[in-house]
Amino acid sequence: MSTAQPAIAVLGTGTLGAPIARNLARAGFPVRAWNRTASKAEALAPDGVTAAATPTAAAEGADIVLTIVGDGPQALELIQAANPAPGTVWVQISTVGEYVDELAAHADKAGLTFVDAPVAGTKQPAEQGKLTVLGAAAPSVRPTVQPLFDVIGARTIWVAEEPGAASRLKLALNTWVINLTHSVGEAIALTQQLGLDPRQFLDVVTGGPLDSGYLQAKSALILSGDYEPSFTVDNAAKDARLALEAADRAGVRLDLTAAAKARFERASRQGHGGEDMAAGYFASFDEKE
Numbered sequence: 001m002s003t004a005q006p007a008i009a010v011l012g013t014g015t016l017g018a019p020i021a022r023n024l025a026r027a028g029f030p031v032r033a034w035n036r037t038a039s040k041a042e043a044l045a046p047d048g049v050t051a052a053a054t055p056t057a058a059a060e061g062a063d064i065v066l067t068i069v070g071d072g073p074q075a076l077e078l079i080q081a082a083n084p085a086p087g088t089v090w091v092q093i094s095t096v097g098e099y100v101d102e103l104a105a106h107a108d109k110a111g112l113t114f115v116d117a118p119v120a121g122t123k124q125p126a127e128q129g130k131l132t133v134l135g136a137a138a139p140s141v142r143p144t145v146q147p148l149f150d151v152i153g154a155r156t157i158w159v160a161e162e163p164g165a166a167s168r169l170k171l172a173l174n175t176w177v178i179n180l181t182h183s184v185g186e187a188i189a190l191t192q193q194l195g196l197d198p199r200q201f202l203d204v205v206t207g208g209p210l211d212s213g214y215l216q217a218k219s220a221l222i223l224s225g226d227y228e229p230s231f232t233v234d235n236a237a238k239d240a241r242l243a244l245e246a247a248d249r250a251g252v253r254l255d256l257t258a259a260a261k262a263r264f265e266r267a268s269r270q271g272h273g274g275e276d277m278a279a280g281y282f283a284s285f286d287e288k289e
Contacts, residue, residue: 005029006063008148011055011078013040015229016093016119017068019126020152022047027151034058034082055082064089064148071238072099076106086111091145093117095174097242098249100167107163113141116163118170119153122230130154136166171246174239177214178260178277181236184218185281198223218278227275236277237264 005028010021013035021041025031025048034052035041041051052058059065059082067075067090075094084090090112092103100116107114114137121131131153137145138161149156159165191198202219205211221227240261247254263283270287272279 006144007032007061009033009052009058009062009065009082009084010049010068011035011058011065011082012068012094013044014068015123015231016126016131017066018044019123019129020066020068020093021049023127023129023151024148025049029148029151032058032062058082059084059088062088064091064145066091066093066148068093070094070235071242072096072103075099076103079103079106079110079112084110084112087113089113089115089141089144091115091117091148093119095170095239095242096167097171097239098168098246099242100164104163113137114163115141115145116166117145117149118167120170120173121153124230125154126152132157134159134166134169136160136163168246171239171243175243175254175257178236178240178243178264179256180212180214181218181277182260182263182280182283184215185222185278186284188219188222189281189284221276221278222281227272227279229274229276231277232274233264233267233277233279234273236280237261237268240264 007030008024010017010031010033013021013033018040021031021033021044032050032052033041033044034055045051055078062084065082065084065088067078069075069078075092075096079090090107095118104114116136118134119131125131129152133149133153133156135156135158159169187201188198191201240257243257244254263280266283266287267280270282272282
């Protein structure tokens with residue numbers, strides 16, 4: 001690899017991919033991006049990102065390829081379509097659960113250097129470059145990707161040397177976030193239906209040991225009725241499914257997460273699948289026939 005800034009291909013410019021590509025370009029990295037909806041990649045041109053017509057065109061000549069899509073099968077499909085040259089570093093940022101083993105196996109077969117690097121954080125921290133990067137990779141490749149992680153994240157936690165450990169840790173983090181989200185929605189729904197102002201509930205917990213920034217952020221969305229997505233209901237249901245699948249293989253009961261998945265699916269059937277996961281609040285009410 002040259003001593004100049006490595007060329008980067010970003011495959012997937014959605015909620016996280018777009019700000020990640022933008023921040024990397026602003027930091028001086030040559031960035032080419034591809035997205036299934038071409039206009040989303042083209043919209044990054046003012047920030048110095050070059051839109052590519054195909055995944056192959058994005059990855060051609062790239063030193064590092066980032067995949068930031070909805071799930072593991074999509075990530076595998078994309079990296080196969082991109083077909084980066086052997087020796088290319090593949091940084092896999094999507095939340096893929098146990099499917100990470102399939103991705104690592106493909107990387108090995110294709111001669112790619114695989115970095116398992118899911119992130120904690122959603123739209124706003126991605127825009128601010130304050131994600132938390134969970135990394136699993138051989139020590140020899142870490143200096144290559146750390147400058148990228150320093151741009152997109154506030155900190156990097158190297159979990160292990162073997163790929164897979166970071167994706168599995170992300171599942172544990174997601175169970176906490178998923179269940180906390182529903183706790184906020186249920187508390188507000190119950191307060192309302194008991195004829196009280198939910199702001200009274202928030203007054204009780206604000207500033208005390210039960211308070212959190214996450215509680216304040218998600219309750220604000222529910223009370224305002226503004227569900228512009230940082231992370232959608234449908235994506236949250238997918239992540240709950242991944243956690244449940246991993247737990248089943250590990251012999252762990254995730255009763256709360258199973259209920260959370262059902263609530264997200266109920267909210268999605270009610271028409272809230274593309275809204276912020278805080279819209280799981282609507283699952284507190286019966287579905288209308």
